[in-house]
Amino acid sequence: MRADEATAAAESPAPREEPRPLGADGAVRPRLAVSSCLIGELVRFNGGHSRDRFLSNALGGHVDWVPVCPEIEIGLGSPREPVRLERSPCGVRLMSRRTRRDLTAPMLELAATRAGALDVDGYVFKSKSPTCGTHGIPVHGEGTSVDRHGRGMFAEVIMESHPLLPVEDEGRLHDDVLREAFVERIFAHARLRAFLDSAWRPGDLVAFHARHKMQILAHDPAAYGTLGRLVARAGTLPRDLLAAGYAHGFASALATRASIGRNVNVLHHCLGMISERLDPARRADLLEVIHAYQSRRVPLSVPLALLRHHSLAADAEYVRDQTYFSLYPDDLGLRNHVPA
Secondary structure (H helix, E strand, O other): OOHHHHHHHHHOOOOOOOOOOEOOOOOEOOEEEEEHHHHOOOOOOOOOOOOOHHHHHHHHHOOEEEEEOHHHHOOOOOOOOOEEEEOOOOOOEEEEOOOOOEOHHHHHHHHHHHHHHOOOOEEEEOOOOOOOOOOOEEEEOOOOOEEEEEOOHHHHHHHHHOOOOOEEEOOHHHOHHHHHHHHHHHHHHHHHHHHHOOOOOHHHHHHHHHHHHHHHHHHOHHHHHHHHHHHOOOOOOOHHHHHHHHHHHHHHHHHOOOOHHHHHHHHHHHHHHHHHHOOHHHHHHHHHHHHHHHOOOOOOHHHHHHHHHHHHHOOOHHHHOOHHHOOOOHHHOOOOOOOO
């Protein structure tokens, strides 16, 4: 941290409010919108559900759900007649399959209303749904013509209205890399929202940014520099302008996928900050483990655990307090896969 940042942080009191609920581990609980069927609600067209084990069992204990079922909200009920997307001269329409009822207008109206009032840290949609699917949704034409590159009508409005909102479907969350990236983003989004909802002062933003520096660097080195320059003006910019600029830059940075190379860069940064407090054997051990991660022989959790251990032993507070070492509750175990 630069001297001017440290001074500002020291002179400003900690935020006085914390309106977001906290989990048992003290972490801010993200508010997560979800297709209702994925958490066991009986809202599917066949009267059943599509309960997802990861969402309901692992993640559910750490988030506050905001269940949404567009079909139920426009009055279709469950069970109900299936619907599908169809091409027409007026654009894509949402049609009931048997009775040929055009549901486009009520669905778009609901989506616009929901998008305008959305107050969440992320959204998990139902895959393969003509209303909620995020990709690969069939759009039917005349005869047997089908374009399989569509997006659910409701999901499309939400995603276009909130382009930086973390969004996935439950199918993609079965992939280790995509799951880790999504969960990291929703917890970061929740921390930022909790902070900006509090009675923060410029020095508090300096401290918030300082804790997230290594996490940002792992995603977007250019944004790391841009946000640093913005935070350096924390005492001179209007508060609303500062908050909006930081929120946009922070979300944009984390929307860029962290890579092995960028993680290795951050690991070396952290090692450099504690290197003088380690004996040669421990430094060599850490370098070897970082190289093993870079060579795709061990998961990221291995060098992270060693660095966190040594930062605690060396009383390296700046490194120890980096969010990079604790992006989300440890029991989610999302950094335990060996890179492909």
